[in-house]
Amino acid sequence: MKHSEEKEMIRDMARRVAEEQVRPLIASMEESDRFPEELVEIYGDLGLLQMWVPEEYGGPGGDLTSVCLAKEEIGKVSLAASTLCANNSIGLILPLLEFGSEAQKRRYLTESAKGRIVTSVAITEPESGSDVASLRTMARRDGDSYVINGQKSWITFAKQSAYMLVFARTAEGKGYEGISTFIVDCKTPGLKIGKAEHKMGRHGAPSYQVSFEDMRVDADCLLGPEGSGFKSCMRILDLNRPTVGASSLGLAQGAMDQAMRYASDRKQFGKPIAAFQAIQFKIADMAMKIGSARALLYDVAAELDSGDMSRLTLLSSMAKCYCTDVAMEVAIEAVQVHGSYGYSTEYPVERFMRDAKLNQILEGTNEIHRLIIARELFGRR
Incomplete structure (x- = not known):
């Protein structure tokens, strides 16, 4: 999917951070659930922690598409590190932009813009x-x-x-x-x-x-x-849920990339297993699901970034639910392509499978999102 030159620069930057800064930390994060505190400063210096802070408060002035691109790239390497990217959005930036007073915005957004707080x-x-x-x-x-x-x-x-x-x-x-x-x-x-x-x-x-x-x-x-908390909760979650889909989309792409690499290298019966139709069909299904999820996610992001919020609840639930389901499906099949090695911690696909499950649960289970989607669709009739 084509994006503006500025957004492609954000994608490239996030990709480099994922490979150069995040990947070396994965082993220690996995062993002890260690919070990668060194990433706070790295993300902050690059504007990845505080992406949604408007320029008038000293921030990068990012939008939903920018956040999704960054989280997708980092999600290809680590879902946990992708979760930290743009962390301030749901906990501080979006609530303030939607419901905060000007005094609250000046106080908290200017601090968030410095890129040093979680x-x-x-x-x-x-x-x-x-x-x-x-x-x-x-x-x-x-x-x-x-x-x-x-x-x-x-x-x-x-x-x-x-x-x-x-x-x-x-x-x-x-x-x-x-x-x-x-x-x-x-x-x-x-x-x-x-x-x-x-x-x-x-x-x-x-x-x-x-x-x-x-x-x-x-x-x-x-x-x-007082009393507006539920409304603000639902609004903030709606605005942020596509970014959960973006992290999962990145995970799905990372799992597929690993499966293709393994299938090309692994030989059975005298040829790479990528030559067998059973494996080819799995990879083809992965590619179609990921492509569909990516098209949906960035179509949703573009509509919301345009300022049209008339379908916010419907679209955010669709993006979150579908992308996280695809991530789980692709991760499971990536493990299957690896055979017994897919069950070993030596290969990252077992981590992808464990990580993928959580995003089907948090910020509203996908069962809840299917209810929301149906209610929105029938309500619009």
Whole structure:
């Protein structure tokens, strides 16, 4: 797919970073789920951490297409490292651009533009996943402050974050309308980072349990009016979900590239296995699925970047759901092409398969996205 010269430069830059800076770190990330802190400065210096910060606040002034191109290229090498790319988008930049006051934008976006901070998003709770309306974390108004108590789980980069976007209930008995959003400095007393989750994959992007114990934050940490938290949550997720698809698309391409390389080198019955029709069909199916996913993703990105948000929810769910499903399907087949070696940590396809699974779950399971897509389609009739 053709992009502007400027965007192709972003793609090339991300590709070089992936090969020269990310690939050497993968072994240590896999062994211990180590957060690659050295990438923060590297990404920050190149504008990859803070891509969506507008130029007026000192940022690169990137758009959705730019973010997707960068995350796709890095995803070819490491899904965890791709997750860190443009990390500030969902935890700080997009929420502020959509719902923040000018004072909040000046305060936080100018800091984010420097490219030295990591952020996190605290939505999920032990008893609240897809059902956001059932979250129990409470924020009680007390004069010029809010006092927050509750628990969150599966919070990626919580321990490494400077700021955390926290969703909490400010009113009981109001369901969705009782939820509000806060930008919280992670040094605030009462914010406690618990144990890291031991995950199947995406090592290097650690997730943690988080608790708030009488955590007091200033009232100006409130993002938007009270009760607008669910609306802002859905809007932010819609804007960011195509980038999850981009990371998965990169993973799918990386898995296919590995499968083709292995099939060309591996000989059985006196010839490379790439000469056998069974393998050729697998590669052909991979290529068609990846091509379809890429066309969908960048068509969605182009429409949203044009300013037409009339189909935002529908398109973001389609891009996220389809690209992440394709990544899982391609990764599984890449393992199959490798045979027994595909099950060995000696080859990266087993890591791709483990990593691919998570993106079918986070930011709304793909079952939820199919419901959203159907409801949007029928609602438009």
